[in-house]
Amino acid sequence: xxxxMIMAVGSAESVEQLRGPETKIIDAAGGMVVPGFIDTxxxxxxxxxxxxxxxxxxxxxxxxxxxxxxKFAETSPEGTWITEGDWDHELWGGQLPxxxxxxQHTPNHPVFVSRLDGHMALVNTAALEAAGIDDSVLDVDGxxxxxxxxxxxTGIFKDNAMSLIASRMPDPTPEQxxxxxxxxxxxxxxHGVTSVHNMDIAGPGILETYKRAxxxxxxxxxxxxxxxxxxxxxxxxxxxxxxxxxxxxxxGVLKGMMDGSLGSHTAAFHEPxxxxxxxxxxxxxxxxxxxxxxxxxxxAELHVAVHAIGDRAIKSLLDMFERVENENGxxxxxxxxxxxxxxxxxxxxxxxxxxxxxxxxxxxxxxDGRWAEKVIGPERIKxxxxxxxxxxxxxxxxxxSDWAVAPxxxxxxxxxxxxxxxxxxxxPNGWVPEQKITVIEALRAYTIDAAYASYEEDIKGSIEVGKxxxxxxxxxxxxxxxxxxxxxxxxxxxxxxxxxxxxxxxGERGQ
Numbered sequence: 001x002x003x004x005m006i007m008a009v010g011s012a013e014s015v016e017q018l019r020g021p022e023t024k025i026i027d028a029a030g031g032m033v034v035p036g037f038i039d040t041x042x043x044x045x046x047x048x049x050x051x052x053x054x055x056x057x058x059x060x061x062x063x064x065x066x067x068x069x070x071k072f073a074e075t076s077p078e079g080t081w082i083t084e085g086d087w088d089h090e091l092w093g094g095q096l097p098x099x100x101x102x103x104q105h106t107p108n109h110p111v112f113v114s115r116l117d118g119h120m121a122l123v124n125t126a127a128l129e130a131a132g133i134d135d136s137v138l139d140v141d142g143x144x145x146x147x148x149x150x151x152x153x154t155g156i157f158k159d160n161a162m163s164l165i166a167s168r169m170p171d172p173t174p175e176q177x178x179x180x181x182x183x184x185x186x187x188x189x190x191h192g193v194t195s196v197h198n199m200d201i202a203g204p205g206i207l208e209t210y211k212r213a214x215x216x217x218x219x220x221x222x223x224x225x226x227x228x229x230x231x232x233x234x235x236x237x238x239x240x241x242x243x244x245x246x247x248x249x250x251x252g253v254l255k256g257m258m259d260g261s262l263g264s265h266t267a268a269f270h271e272p273x274x275x276x277x278x279x280x281x282x283x284x285x286x287x288x289x290x291x292x293x294x295x296x297x298x299x300a301e302l303h304v305a306v307h308a309i310g311d312r313a314i315k316s317l318l319d320m321f322e323r324v325e326n327e328n329g330x331x332x333x334x335x336x337x338x339x340x341x342x343x344x345x346x347x348x349x350x351x352x353x354x355x356x357x358x359x360x361x362x363x364x365x366x367x368d369g370r371w372a373e374k375v376i377g378p379e380r381i382k383x384x385x386x387x388x389x390x391x392x393x394x395x396x397x398x399x400x401s402d403w404a405v406a407p408x409x410x411x412x413x414x415x416x417x418x419x420x421x422x423x424x425x426x427x428p429n430g431w432v433p434e435q436k437i438t439v440i441e442a443l444r445a446y447t448i449d450a451a452y453a454s455y456e457e458d459i460k461g462s463i464e465v466g467k468x469x470x471x472x473x474x475x476x477x478x479x480x481x482x483x484x485x486x487x488x489x490x491x492x493x494x495x496x497x498x499x500x501x502x503x504x505x506x507g508e509r510g511q
Contacts, residue, residue: 039450
């Protein structure tokens with residue numbers, strides 16, 4: 001490696017000839033060397049903020065949920081907003097939390113804690129008061145405000161309704177953003193992540209945090225940063241003025257939203273939810289608006305990636321992509337569907353036919369698989385997280401985590417894709433086992449095919465001469481591991497541009 005690039009790949013003898021007096025030698029000691037993992041779907045700053053916030057993901061009972069918030073409030077200055085959390089109500093049987101659970105503990109702390117999928121949040125009375133909201137608040141298109149039998153707000157706000165509170169929350173300072181970014185990069189480096197596609201729905205201002213870090217040489221992770229699809233014209237202006245960035249920070253991609261999530265019952269389906277026969281989910285944006293934004297962005301040759309989870313949302317989006325391609329003509333556009341979780345069988349082949357990338361998060365399969373069948377029934381789960389069916393149809397599949405919705409751990413993602421063993425171990429042979437894939441297929445989805453999803457396959461994603469020296473050393477060879485033990489494989493070292501950014505032995509920096 002030299003100048004951050006790979007100079008040679010070959011036998012020990014052939015590489016030894018390139019050794020000079022200043023050469024540093026890193027011995028993999030029998031471990032597996034792989035290209036740096038590329039996570040194609042993160043909410044990076046949210047995940048980074050969450051590192052210092054209340055942890056609710058594994059709260060198993062309502063009592064534990066409220067106690068953790070109480071204890072966190074006791075250590076926080078009055079007036080501080082308590083956010084993130086990432087709770088999972090399925091752990092205690094599916095009952096949604098209520099503001100009454102936490103009001104007595106947080107009279108002086110506004111609370112806005114999200115479900116782990118980010119598509120609904122619980123707020124307390126202090127947050128409602130800070131936002132000027134009471135029981136008379138009107139419902140919101142593309143969202144839901146949950147009320148009890150008497151019409152009183154429970155504190156649960158879903159999808160677009162969440163903005164009623166979120167828009168009144170104070171923005172972190174630039175210093176807080178910088179600190180969070182550094183903490184997040186260190187965190188993902190420890191899991192072998194060298195590149196991130198940041199898929200937050202945000203305006204152009206989100207770029208400033210990443211630019212500050214790049215300009216002072218503080219990035220240890222490479223970023224492909226999206227802004228919200230409705231802001232396509234702003235991104236077009238930025239790209240025309242400043243270009244699409246460099247090897248550390250790239251722009252040019254837009255993130256749109258079709259629907260919500262399965263766990264929040266806001267994903268858009270053709271047929272009703274099995275456990276809620278009057279409910280088919282919802283679309284977060286008007287379909288004509290979505291078509292108009294996608295078409296305009298595509299004409300500007302910007303990269304479009306859109307969240308779609310339910311089968312109705314996916315079909316509608318595929319229809320839009322097909323229409324836009326027919327109207328705007330052929331080019332290398334690489335449309336992406338983010339999540340692509342619950343696909344109607346007849347739409348699987350359309351991904352390949354339309355050259356649409358399925359940007360998927362395998363950890364969700366072993367998480368949602370604990371309860372998804374009760375929500376959508378035994379037939380629809382057959383093409384849920386349909387990794388193998390998509391690959392068999394010659395679809396380009398790129399993997400990510402959806403951090404902070406799921407942990408930013410590619411090893412666990414590979415384990416999930418290969419075994420599909422749910423987190424509760426109730427499916428030892430795999431949940432919907434016909435959709436399991438091989439280790440090599442999963443590795444491709446985290447490396448070269450993930451690089452393709454950001455137009456960077458020529459500079460990263462494989463160990464080849466002339467590519468960036470972004471590498472990960474694992475303590476075991478994934479190809480020879482018992483599939484059930486893959487999740488126990490650990491990252492020994494992460495290098496970005498030839499520099500060690502994480503070592504399990506912190507004193508080990510080459511020799």
